[in-house]
Amino acid sequence: MDFDLTLAERDFRDEVRTWLEEHLVGDFADLRGRGGTGQDDIGAEQQIAWERELASGGWLGIDFPARLGGRDCSLVEQVLFHQTYVEARAPGRLPNMGVTLLGPTLVAYGTPEQQERFVPPILSGEEFWCQGYSEPNAGSDLANVGTKAVLDGERWVVNGQKIWTSLAQHSDWCFVVCRTEPDATRHAGLSYLLVPMDQPGVEIRPIVQITGGTEFNEVFFNQAVTDADLVVGQPGRGWEVAMGTLAFERGASTLGQQTSFRQELDALLAEARANGAADNPAVRQELARAYAALEIMRYNNLRMLTVVDAGGVPGPEMSIGKLVWSNWHRSLGELMVAVRGAGAMAVAAEEGEVYSLDSWQRTFLYSRAHTIYAGSNEIQRNIIGERVLGLPREPR
Numbered sequence: 221m222d223f224d225l226t227l228a229e230r231d232f233r234d235e236v237r238t239w240l241e242e243h244l245v246g247d248f249a250d251l252r253g254r255g256g257t258g259q260d261d262i263g264a265e266q267q268i269a270w271e272r273e274l275a276s277g278g279w280l281g282i283d284f285p286a287r288l289g290g291r292d293c294s295l296v297e298q299v300l301f302h303q304t305y306v307e308a309r310a311p312g313r314l315p316n317m318g319v320t321l322l323g324p325t326l327v328a329y330g331t332p333e334q335q336e337r338f339v340p341p342i343l344s345g346e347e348f349w350c351q352g353y354s355e356p357n358a359g360s361d362l363a364n365v366g367t368k369a370v371l372d373g374e375r376w377v378v379n380g381q382k383i384w385t386s387l388a389q390h391s392d393w394c395f396v397v398c399r400t401e402p403d404a405t406r407h408a409g410l411s412y413l414l415v416p417m418d419q420p421g422v423e424i425r426p427i428v429q430i431t432g433g434t435e436f437n438e439v440f441f442n443q444a445v446t447d448a449d450l451v452v453g454q455p456g457r458g459w460e461v462a463m464g465t466l467a468f469e470r471g472a473s474t475l476g477q478q479t480s481f482r483q484e485l486d487a488l489l490a491e492a493r494a495n496g497a498a499d500n501p502a503v504r505q506e507l508a509r510a511y512a513a514l515e516i517m518r519y520n521n522l523r524m525l526t527v528v529d530a531g532g533v534p535g536p537e538m539s540i541g542k543l544v545w546s547n548w549h550r551s552l553g554e555l556m557v558a559v560r561g562a563g564a565m566a567v568a569a570e571e572g573e574v575y576s577l578d579s580w581q582r583t584f585l586y587s588r589a590h591t592i593y594a595g596s597n598e599i600q601r602n603i604i605g606e607r608v609l610g611l612p613r614e615p616r
Protein backbone atom coordinates (compact mmCIF):
# COMPACT_ATOMS: atom_id res chain seq x y z
CA MET A 221 0.00 0.00 0.00
CA ASP A 222 1.22 3.50 -0.83
CA PHE A 223 1.14 5.67 2.31
CA ASP A 224 1.85 8.98 0.54
CA LEU A 225 -1.24 11.17 0.42
CA THR A 226 -2.46 12.59 -2.87
CA LEU A 227 -3.04 16.32 -3.17
CA ALA A 228 -6.80 15.77 -2.94
CA GLU A 229 -6.37 13.71 0.23
CA ARG A 230 -4.22 16.43 1.82
CA ASP A 231 -6.89 18.99 0.90
CA PHE A 232 -9.51 16.77 2.49
CA ARG A 233 -7.46 16.52 5.71
CA ASP A 234 -7.04 20.32 5.77
CA GLU A 235 -10.77 20.76 5.29
CA VAL A 236 -11.47 18.53 8.32
CA ARG A 237 -8.86 20.36 10.42
CA THR A 238 -10.19 23.80 9.49
CA TRP A 239 -13.81 22.83 10.07
CA LEU A 240 -12.99 21.51 13.54
CA GLU A 241 -11.03 24.67 14.41
CA GLU A 242 -13.97 26.80 13.33
CA HIS A 243 -16.63 24.75 15.11
CA LEU A 244 -14.99 23.75 18.39
CA VAL A 245 -15.76 27.21 19.72
CA GLY A 246 -18.37 28.72 22.02
CA ASP A 247 -20.08 26.04 24.13
CA PHE A 248 -18.24 23.31 22.21
CA ALA A 249 -14.74 24.65 23.03
CA ASP A 250 -15.04 23.25 26.52
CA LEU A 251 -15.60 19.72 25.16
CA ARG A 252 -12.07 19.38 23.72
CA GLY A 253 -10.25 16.34 25.02
CA ARG A 254 -13.32 15.10 26.88
CA GLY A 255 -16.07 12.53 26.37
CA GLY A 256 -15.99 9.23 24.54
CA THR A 257 -16.90 5.67 25.38
CA GLY A 258 -17.22 5.20 29.11
CA GLN A 259 -16.33 8.82 29.87
CA ASP A 260 -19.39 10.32 31.50
CA ASP A 261 -17.81 13.78 31.79
CA ILE A 262 -20.00 15.13 28.98
CA GLY A 263 -23.77 14.84 29.33
CA ALA A 264 -25.70 12.99 26.62
CA GLU A 265 -27.49 16.22 25.64
CA GLN A 266 -24.16 17.95 24.94
CA GLN A 267 -22.93 14.94 22.99
CA ILE A 268 -26.10 14.86 20.91
CA ALA A 269 -25.72 18.60 20.26
CA TRP A 270 -22.14 17.98 19.06
CA GLU A 271 -23.31 15.11 16.80
CA ARG A 272 -25.79 17.54 15.25
CA GLU A 273 -23.05 20.13 14.80
CA LEU A 274 -20.96 17.50 12.99
CA ALA A 275 -24.01 16.63 10.90
CA SER A 276 -24.41 20.29 9.90
CA GLY A 277 -20.93 20.09 8.35
CA GLY A 278 -21.76 16.81 6.61
CA TRP A 279 -19.36 14.79 8.81
CA LEU A 280 -21.74 12.04 9.97
CA GLY A 281 -21.51 8.93 7.81
CA ILE A 282 -19.01 10.34 5.34
CA ASP A 283 -18.75 6.95 3.63
CA PHE A 284 -22.49 6.83 2.86
CA PRO A 285 -23.75 7.31 -0.70
CA ALA A 286 -24.27 10.96 -1.65
CA ARG A 287 -27.85 10.16 -2.77
CA LEU A 288 -28.70 9.46 0.90
CA GLY A 289 -26.86 12.47 2.35
CA GLY A 290 -23.34 11.01 2.64
CA ARG A 291 -20.11 12.01 0.93
CA ASP A 292 -19.03 8.80 -0.79
CA CYS A 293 -15.64 9.11 0.97
CA SER A 294 -12.91 6.61 0.18
CA LEU A 295 -11.40 4.44 2.90
CA VAL A 296 -8.28 6.62 3.03
CA GLU A 297 -10.45 9.72 3.53
CA GLN A 298 -12.37 7.99 6.32
CA VAL A 299 -9.14 7.12 8.10
CA LEU A 300 -7.86 10.68 7.61
CA PHE A 301 -11.08 12.05 9.07
CA HIS A 302 -10.86 9.89 12.20
CA GLN A 303 -7.15 10.59 12.72
CA THR A 304 -7.48 14.34 12.22
CA TYR A 305 -10.47 14.36 14.54
CA VAL A 306 -8.49 12.72 17.34
CA GLU A 307 -5.41 14.89 16.73
CA ALA A 308 -7.60 17.98 17.15
CA ARG A 309 -8.67 16.57 20.55
CA ALA A 310 -12.25 16.91 19.37
CA PRO A 311 -14.77 15.41 21.84
CA GLY A 312 -14.96 11.63 22.13
CA ARG A 313 -17.91 10.51 20.06
CA LEU A 314 -21.24 9.23 21.24
CA PRO A 315 -21.65 5.63 20.01
CA ASN A 316 -24.00 6.73 17.22
CA MET A 317 -25.47 3.40 16.22
CA GLY A 318 -27.56 4.84 13.43
CA VAL A 319 -24.38 5.96 11.68
CA THR A 320 -22.18 2.98 12.52
CA LEU A 321 -24.61 0.04 12.51
CA LEU A 322 -28.16 0.58 11.27
CA GLY A 323 -27.37 2.96 8.40
CA PRO A 324 -24.84 0.64 6.71
CA THR A 325 -27.23 -2.30 7.30
CA LEU A 326 -30.04 -0.47 5.50
CA VAL A 327 -27.74 0.40 2.61
CA ALA A 328 -26.82 -3.29 2.31
CA TYR A 329 -30.14 -5.01 3.08
CA GLY A 330 -32.92 -2.37 3.23
CA THR A 331 -35.52 -1.57 0.59
CA PRO A 332 -35.13 1.76 -1.29
CA GLU A 333 -38.08 3.07 0.75
CA GLN A 334 -36.41 2.11 4.04
CA GLN A 335 -33.15 3.72 2.94
CA GLU A 336 -34.84 6.97 1.94
CA ARG A 337 -36.98 7.10 5.06
CA PHE A 338 -34.27 6.35 7.63
CA VAL A 339 -30.76 7.17 6.38
CA PRO A 340 -31.12 10.97 5.78
CA PRO A 341 -32.40 11.68 9.36
CA ILE A 342 -29.54 9.55 10.74
CA LEU A 343 -26.98 11.59 8.82
CA SER A 344 -28.60 14.91 9.74
CA GLY A 345 -28.55 13.97 13.43
CA GLU A 346 -32.33 14.17 13.73
CA GLU A 347 -32.90 10.53 14.68
CA PHE A 348 -30.85 8.31 16.99
CA TRP A 349 -30.92 4.52 17.18
CA CYS A 350 -30.16 1.78 19.68
CA GLN A 351 -29.33 -1.87 19.20
CA GLY A 352 -31.84 -4.43 20.54
CA TYR A 353 -29.92 -7.69 20.36
CA SER A 354 -28.92 -8.92 23.85
CA GLU A 355 -31.39 -10.46 26.26
CA PRO A 356 -30.95 -11.99 29.72
CA ASN A 357 -30.63 -15.42 28.05
CA ALA A 358 -29.12 -14.37 24.74
CA GLY A 359 -25.74 -12.62 24.72
CA SER A 360 -22.85 -14.52 23.16
CA ASP A 361 -25.50 -17.07 22.22
CA LEU A 362 -27.63 -14.58 20.29
CA ALA A 363 -29.55 -17.33 18.48
CA ASN A 364 -31.36 -17.94 21.79
CA VAL A 365 -33.36 -14.71 21.36
CA GLY A 366 -36.80 -15.02 22.98
CA THR A 367 -38.44 -11.65 22.23
CA LYS A 368 -41.42 -12.40 19.98
CA ALA A 369 -43.23 -10.45 17.29
CA VAL A 370 -46.52 -11.37 15.64
CA LEU A 371 -47.89 -9.82 12.46
CA ASP A 372 -51.35 -8.45 13.21
CA GLY A 373 -52.80 -6.91 10.05
CA GLU A 374 -50.78 -3.83 9.18
CA ARG A 375 -48.41 -3.99 12.15
CA TRP A 376 -46.06 -6.16 14.15
CA VAL A 377 -46.81 -6.57 17.87
CA VAL A 378 -43.64 -7.08 19.93
CA ASN A 379 -43.29 -8.64 23.39
CA GLY A 380 -40.14 -9.45 25.34
CA GLN A 381 -37.09 -8.01 27.06
CA LYS A 382 -33.73 -6.68 25.86
CA ILE A 383 -30.80 -5.80 28.11
CA TRP A 384 -27.55 -3.77 27.99
CA THR A 385 -29.21 -1.54 25.38
CA SER A 386 -26.78 1.38 25.11
CA LEU A 387 -28.34 4.85 24.92
CA ALA A 388 -31.90 3.50 24.65
CA GLN A 389 -33.05 6.46 26.77
CA HIS A 390 -31.81 8.88 24.10
CA SER A 391 -32.93 6.90 21.06
CA ASP A 392 -35.87 7.46 18.76
CA TRP A 393 -35.73 3.96 17.24
CA CYS A 394 -34.41 0.49 18.06
CA PHE A 395 -33.41 -2.28 15.64
CA VAL A 396 -34.76 -5.38 17.31
CA VAL A 397 -33.85 -9.00 16.63
CA CYS A 398 -36.91 -11.05 17.52
CA ARG A 399 -38.58 -14.39 16.88
CA THR A 400 -41.41 -14.18 14.36
CA GLU A 401 -41.81 -17.92 13.69
CA PRO A 402 -42.63 -19.50 17.07
CA ASP A 403 -41.99 -23.08 15.89
CA ALA A 404 -38.56 -22.35 14.43
CA THR A 405 -35.51 -22.57 16.70
CA ARG A 406 -32.07 -21.04 16.95
CA HIS A 407 -31.00 -19.04 13.86
CA ALA A 408 -34.17 -19.76 11.87
CA GLY A 409 -37.40 -17.80 12.21
CA LEU A 410 -35.85 -14.55 13.47
CA SER A 411 -36.67 -11.13 12.02
CA TYR A 412 -34.97 -7.73 12.14
CA LEU A 413 -37.58 -5.11 13.01
CA LEU A 414 -37.35 -1.31 13.24
CA VAL A 415 -39.34 -0.26 16.30
CA PRO A 416 -40.13 3.32 17.44
CA MET A 417 -39.15 3.89 21.09
CA ASP A 418 -41.62 6.65 21.93
CA GLN A 419 -44.76 4.56 22.50
CA PRO A 420 -46.65 3.16 25.52
CA GLY A 421 -45.47 -0.43 24.84
CA VAL A 422 -41.79 0.41 25.41
CA GLU A 423 -40.38 0.77 28.92
CA ILE A 424 -36.74 1.75 29.52
CA ARG A 425 -34.99 1.13 32.83
CA PRO A 426 -31.43 2.50 33.12
CA ILE A 427 -28.72 0.26 34.63
CA VAL A 428 -26.10 2.00 36.77
CA GLN A 429 -22.59 1.01 35.73
CA ILE A 430 -19.44 0.68 37.81
CA THR A 431 -18.35 4.12 36.54
CA GLY A 432 -21.52 5.62 38.03
CA GLY A 433 -22.96 6.36 34.58
CA THR A 434 -26.11 4.87 33.05
CA GLU A 435 -25.12 4.35 29.44
CA PHE A 436 -27.05 1.11 29.05
CA ASN A 437 -30.55 -0.04 29.94
CA GLU A 438 -33.11 -2.79 30.20
CA VAL A 439 -35.82 -2.37 27.55
CA PHE A 440 -39.20 -4.05 27.93
CA PHE A 441 -41.55 -4.49 24.98
CA ASN A 442 -45.13 -4.99 26.12
CA GLN A 443 -47.50 -5.01 23.13
CA ALA A 444 -45.18 -2.54 21.38
CA VAL A 445 -46.04 -1.99 17.72
CA THR A 446 -44.36 -1.15 14.46
CA ASP A 447 -45.50 -1.01 10.83
CA ALA A 448 -45.63 -4.27 8.87
CA ASP A 449 -43.13 -3.02 6.27
CA LEU A 450 -40.49 -2.09 8.86
CA VAL A 451 -38.75 -5.44 8.68
CA VAL A 452 -35.25 -5.43 7.16
CA GLY A 453 -34.63 -8.36 4.81
CA GLN A 454 -37.10 -11.24 4.61
CA PRO A 455 -39.25 -12.01 7.66
CA GLY A 456 -37.77 -15.11 9.27
CA ARG A 457 -34.33 -14.40 7.72
CA GLY A 458 -33.23 -11.81 10.27
CA TRP A 459 -30.16 -13.77 11.37
CA GLU A 460 -28.39 -12.96 8.12
CA VAL A 461 -29.16 -9.24 8.53
CA ALA A 462 -28.18 -9.26 12.23
CA MET A 463 -24.79 -10.77 11.36
CA GLY A 464 -24.38 -8.21 8.56
CA THR A 465 -24.83 -5.45 11.15
CA LEU A 466 -22.12 -6.96 13.37
CA ALA A 467 -19.70 -6.95 10.44
CA PHE A 468 -20.01 -3.14 10.37
CA GLU A 469 -19.19 -2.87 14.08
CA ARG A 470 -15.45 -2.75 13.57
CA GLY A 471 -15.32 -0.25 10.71
CA ALA A 472 -12.88 2.53 9.82
CA SER A 473 -13.66 4.51 12.98
CA THR A 474 -11.66 1.99 15.02
CA LEU A 475 -8.61 3.07 13.02
CA GLY A 476 -8.70 6.52 14.66
CA GLN A 477 -8.41 4.65 17.95
CA GLN A 478 -4.71 4.15 17.32
CA THR A 479 -4.12 7.88 17.56
CA SER A 480 -6.14 8.29 20.76
CA PHE A 481 -4.42 5.28 22.35
CA ARG A 482 -1.11 6.95 21.55
CA GLN A 483 -2.23 10.17 23.24
CA GLU A 484 -3.26 8.22 26.34
CA LEU A 485 0.00 6.31 26.48
CA ASP A 486 2.06 9.51 26.01
CA ALA A 487 0.19 11.15 28.90
CA LEU A 488 0.80 8.09 31.05
CA LEU A 489 4.53 8.07 30.20
CA ALA A 490 4.75 11.75 31.13
CA GLU A 491 3.03 11.09 34.47
CA ALA A 492 5.30 8.07 35.18
CA ARG A 493 8.39 10.20 34.55
CA ALA A 494 7.05 13.08 36.63
CA ASN A 495 5.98 11.09 39.69
CA GLY A 496 8.92 8.67 39.67
CA ALA A 497 6.86 5.54 38.83
CA ALA A 498 9.08 5.04 35.77
CA ASP A 499 12.00 4.32 38.13
CA ASN A 500 10.23 1.15 39.23
CA PRO A 501 11.55 -1.62 36.91
CA ALA A 502 8.25 -3.55 37.05
CA VAL A 503 6.24 -0.49 35.92
CA ARG A 504 8.87 0.43 33.32
CA GLN A 505 8.64 -3.08 31.90
CA GLU A 506 4.85 -2.77 31.54
CA LEU A 507 5.13 0.67 29.92
CA ALA A 508 7.60 -0.71 27.39
CA ARG A 509 5.29 -3.65 26.73
CA ALA A 510 2.36 -1.28 26.14
CA TYR A 511 4.46 0.79 23.73
CA ALA A 512 5.57 -2.26 21.74
CA ALA A 513 2.04 -3.72 21.61
CA LEU A 514 0.68 -0.42 20.32
CA GLU A 515 3.19 -0.47 17.47
CA ILE A 516 2.17 -4.05 16.63
CA MET A 517 -1.48 -2.97 16.58
CA ARG A 518 -0.59 -0.15 14.22
CA TYR A 519 1.05 -2.54 11.77
CA ASN A 520 -1.85 -4.98 12.02
CA ASN A 521 -4.30 -2.15 11.30
CA LEU A 522 -2.29 -1.10 8.27
CA ARG A 523 -2.36 -4.69 7.05
CA MET A 524 -6.16 -4.80 7.40
CA LEU A 525 -6.43 -1.46 5.61
CA THR A 526 -4.33 -2.80 2.77
CA VAL A 527 -6.70 -5.76 2.37
CA VAL A 528 -9.77 -3.52 2.34
CA ASP A 529 -8.18 -0.90 0.08
CA ALA A 530 -7.34 -3.61 -2.44
CA GLY A 531 -11.07 -4.41 -2.64
CA GLY A 532 -10.99 -7.33 -0.22
CA VAL A 533 -13.29 -7.84 2.73
CA PRO A 534 -11.59 -8.46 6.06
CA GLY A 535 -12.94 -11.71 7.38
CA PRO A 536 -12.61 -13.37 10.77
CA GLU A 537 -9.10 -11.85 10.96
CA MET A 538 -10.91 -8.74 12.26
CA SER A 539 -11.32 -10.73 15.48
CA ILE A 540 -7.56 -10.50 15.96
CA GLY A 541 -7.83 -6.71 15.90
CA LYS A 542 -10.73 -6.69 18.39
CA LEU A 543 -9.00 -9.14 20.72
CA VAL A 544 -5.75 -7.16 20.69
CA TRP A 545 -7.09 -3.61 21.09
CA SER A 546 -9.63 -4.46 23.79
CA ASN A 547 -7.07 -6.29 25.95
CA TRP A 548 -4.44 -3.62 25.31
CA HIS A 549 -6.72 -0.84 26.50
CA ARG A 550 -7.86 -2.84 29.53
CA SER A 551 -4.20 -3.37 30.49
CA LEU A 552 -3.54 0.34 29.96
CA GLY A 553 -6.30 1.08 32.51
CA GLU A 554 -4.53 -1.19 35.00
CA LEU A 555 -1.22 0.50 34.23
CA MET A 556 -2.80 3.91 34.88
CA VAL A 557 -3.62 2.70 38.39
CA ALA A 558 -0.12 1.22 38.86
CA VAL A 559 1.58 4.47 37.78
CA ARG A 560 -0.48 6.58 40.15
CA GLY A 561 -0.30 4.20 43.08
CA ALA A 562 -2.79 4.29 45.95
CA GLY A 563 -3.98 7.79 44.98
CA ALA A 564 -5.61 6.25 41.91
CA MET A 565 -8.28 4.79 44.18
CA ALA A 566 -9.36 8.07 45.78
CA VAL A 567 -12.71 9.40 44.60
CA ALA A 568 -14.67 12.48 45.47
CA ALA A 569 -18.24 11.92 46.64
CA GLU A 570 -20.66 14.06 48.56
CA GLU A 571 -22.90 12.25 51.03
CA GLY A 572 -25.69 10.49 49.09
CA GLU A 573 -24.31 11.53 45.70
CA VAL A 574 -22.86 9.39 42.95
CA TYR A 575 -19.06 9.50 43.14
CA SER A 576 -17.26 11.38 40.41
CA LEU A 577 -14.22 9.85 38.74
CA ASP A 578 -11.45 11.41 36.73
CA SER A 579 -10.76 10.24 33.20
CA TRP A 580 -8.08 7.68 34.13
CA GLN A 581 -10.27 6.15 36.80
CA ARG A 582 -13.09 5.92 34.29
CA THR A 583 -10.77 4.32 31.74
CA PHE A 584 -9.63 1.76 34.30
CA LEU A 585 -13.20 0.81 35.22
CA TYR A 586 -14.90 1.12 31.83
CA SER A 587 -12.19 -0.72 29.89
CA ARG A 588 -13.28 -3.90 31.71
CA ALA A 589 -16.27 -3.81 29.33
CA HIS A 590 -14.17 -3.78 26.13
CA THR A 591 -13.52 -7.50 26.37
CA ILE A 592 -17.25 -8.24 26.71
CA TYR A 593 -19.17 -6.16 24.15
CA ALA A 594 -18.92 -6.72 20.39
CA GLY A 595 -17.94 -10.34 21.12
CA SER A 596 -16.14 -11.34 24.32
CA ASN A 597 -12.51 -12.51 24.48
CA GLU A 598 -13.60 -16.13 24.50
CA ILE A 599 -15.88 -15.69 21.49
CA GLN A 600 -13.12 -13.91 19.51
CA ARG A 601 -10.71 -16.75 20.35
CA ASN A 602 -13.29 -19.30 19.18
CA ILE A 603 -13.64 -17.44 15.87
CA ILE A 604 -9.87 -17.21 15.41
CA GLY A 605 -9.38 -20.87 16.35
CA GLU A 606 -12.14 -22.23 14.15
CA ARG A 607 -12.29 -19.86 11.20
CA VAL A 608 -8.76 -18.47 10.90
CA LEU A 609 -6.62 -21.36 12.13
CA GLY A 610 -9.00 -24.13 11.02
CA LEU A 611 -8.97 -25.89 14.39
CA PRO A 612 -11.80 -28.33 15.26
CA ARG A 613 -15.08 -26.72 16.31
CA GLU A 614 -15.81 -26.52 20.03
CA PRO A 615 -18.02 -29.38 21.26
CA ARG A 616 -21.70 -28.38 21.52
Ligand SMILES: Cc1cc2nc3c(=O)[nH]c(=O)nc-3n(C[C@H](O)[C@H](O)[C@H](O)COP(=O)(O)OP(=O)(O)OC[C@H]3O[C@@H](n4cnc5c(N)ncnc54)[C@H](O)[C@@H]3O)c2cc1C
Pocket residue numbers: 350351352353354355356358359360361383384385386387436589592593594595596597598599602
Ligand atom coordinates in the same frame (compact mmCIF):
# COMPACT_ATOMS: atom_id res chain seq x y z
C1 LIG B 1 -20.69 -1.59 27.69
C2 LIG B 1 -21.60 -2.55 26.99
C3 LIG B 1 -22.51 -2.07 26.07
C4 LIG B 1 -23.39 -2.96 25.43
N1 LIG B 1 -24.31 -2.45 24.53
C5 LIG B 1 -25.20 -3.29 23.95
C6 LIG B 1 -26.21 -2.78 23.07
O1 LIG B 1 -26.30 -1.56 22.83
N2 LIG B 1 -27.09 -3.64 22.54
C7 LIG B 1 -27.03 -4.98 22.77
O2 LIG B 1 -27.85 -5.72 22.21
N3 LIG B 1 -26.09 -5.51 23.60
C8 LIG B 1 -25.17 -4.70 24.20
N4 LIG B 1 -24.22 -5.20 25.06
C9 LIG B 1 -24.28 -6.62 25.41
C10 LIG B 1 -23.15 -7.46 24.83
O3 LIG B 1 -23.36 -7.68 23.48
C11 LIG B 1 -23.13 -8.77 25.65
O4 LIG B 1 -22.72 -8.44 26.97
C12 LIG B 1 -22.16 -9.77 25.06
O5 LIG B 1 -22.67 -10.27 23.84
C13 LIG B 1 -21.96 -10.97 26.03
O6 LIG B 1 -23.18 -11.53 26.38
P1 LIG B 1 -23.59 -11.74 27.92
O7 LIG B 1 -23.33 -10.47 28.65
O8 LIG B 1 -24.96 -12.32 27.95
O9 LIG B 1 -22.56 -12.81 28.47
P2 LIG B 1 -22.58 -14.41 28.20
O10 LIG B 1 -22.79 -14.67 26.74
O11 LIG B 1 -23.55 -15.04 29.14
O12 LIG B 1 -21.10 -14.79 28.58
C14 LIG B 1 -20.65 -14.98 29.94
C15 LIG B 1 -19.22 -15.52 29.87
O13 LIG B 1 -19.21 -16.80 29.19
C16 LIG B 1 -18.29 -16.77 28.10
N5 LIG B 1 -18.83 -17.58 27.00
C17 LIG B 1 -20.06 -17.51 26.44
N6 LIG B 1 -20.17 -18.39 25.42
C18 LIG B 1 -18.97 -19.02 25.33
C19 LIG B 1 -18.45 -20.04 24.46
N7 LIG B 1 -19.20 -20.57 23.48
N8 LIG B 1 -17.17 -20.45 24.64
C20 LIG B 1 -16.39 -19.91 25.63
N9 LIG B 1 -16.84 -18.96 26.50
C21 LIG B 1 -18.10 -18.51 26.34
C22 LIG B 1 -18.21 -15.32 27.70
O14 LIG B 1 -16.99 -15.05 27.03
C23 LIG B 1 -18.28 -14.61 29.05
O15 LIG B 1 -17.02 -14.61 29.67
C24 LIG B 1 -23.33 -4.35 25.70
C25 LIG B 1 -22.40 -4.82 26.63
C26 LIG B 1 -21.56 -3.95 27.27
C27 LIG B 1 -20.58 -4.50 28.27
